[in-house]
Amino acid sequence: MLLIYCPYCEEERSELEFRNGGDAHIARPTNIAEISDEEFEAYFFLRDNPKGVIFERWRHIHGCGRFFNAARDTVSDRFLTTYKAGEPKPNLDAAPETSATVETYEALEGAAQ
Amino acid sequence: MADQAIATRKVPLAGLRGGSHAAVLTPAAPAARIALRAGKDAVPALSAALGVTLPTRPKTSASTAKRHALWLGPDEWLVIDEDGAELMGAAASSGALHSAVDVSHRNMAIIVSGPGAEVAINSGCPQDLSLGLFPVGACSRTIFGKAEIVLLRTAEDTFRLECWRSFAPFVFGLLSEGAEDAAH
Numbered sequence A: 001m002l003l004i005y006c007p008y009c010e011e012e013r014s015e016l017e018f019r020n021g022g023d024a025h026i027a028r029p030t031n032i033a034e035i036s037d038e039e040f041e042a043y044f045f046l047r048d049n050p051k052g053v054i055f056e057r058w059r060h061i062h063g064c065g066r067f068f069n070a071a072r073d074t075v076s077d078r079f080l081t082t083y084k085a086g087e088p089k090p091n092l093d094a095a096p097e098t099s100a101t102v103e104t105y106e107a108l109e110g111a112a113q
Numbered sequence B: 001m002a003d004q005a006i007a008t009r010k011v012p013l014a015g016l017r018g019g020s021h022a023a024v025l026t027p028a029a030p031a032a033r034i035a036l037r038a039g040k041d042a043v044p045a046l047s048a049a050l051g052v053t054l055p056t057r058p059k060t061s062a063s064t065a066k067r068h069a070l071w072l073g074p075d076e077w078l079v080i081d082e083d084g085a086e087l088m089g090a091a092a093s094s095g096a097l098h099s100a101v102d103v104s105h106r107n108m109a110i111i112v113s114g115p116g117a118e119v120a121i122n123s124g125c126p127q128d129l130s131l132g133l134f135p136v137g138a139c140s141r142t143i144f145g146k147a148e149i150v151l152l153r154t155a156e157d158t159f160r161l162e163c164w165r166s167f168a169p170f171v172f173g174l175l176s177e178g179a180e181d182a183a184h
């Protein structure tokens, strides 16, 4: 079971209490009525889906109900850090190293044993 | 003249008893409840009006004799009055900006009591309920199987488990299984 640290509850809780909310730090254009269809598409639909570190919104929906942000490694599923909504993107150089990249199903199974 | 049908209010799980010698399950008596939202500034006035200090630390509650204020989130509380006292009016009399919704009949509660209470609840709830992390008076909104619940530890071996009334049969059923397991 994945444990996620909620910055509002100030403790780790089971993933069962949380829901993913998609990419974080996506600013809604202030001139939304004036932008082109292509610009709107880029803002509204296009995401990078990186292999590695991603900044995401998460919601502690079955807990305090708050949205917060997290940096997660999409390969290892490891949460590098979580922080309150509205706070700036943290500098991850100061955060612990990301886990070694696990490329194969066999390697993952091996690690689980 | 046709007979007039009088609807009687049905209490969920009325008359049910369950569990095991390790964890006894008892539906709680009907109670008054409000879902309360308010900013920091309104907390002192609301606390005074409700007669119970709204807690501002995560996972904490405050109680007077029959009234409990449970921290659910940074600006959200569940206030329960076991005597069914009027809470909406009390909150309104605070004069402070807030939102209160009467959820007295949305929720029902099951009292889980006995040396196996933790184990019974943990059969469907992922929280660490050991006394160190979840002491008497601790409370939390969390999950029990597929149902959202609010837990309040009222004694070392007793929890008040609040759930939405439509989930009550499911919650009671799963708790019964957990209580049975806790007895082994």
Ligand SMILES: [Zn+2]
Residues within 6 Å of the ligand: A006, A007, A008, A009, A010, A060, A063, A064, A065, A066
């Ligand atoms: Zn939380």
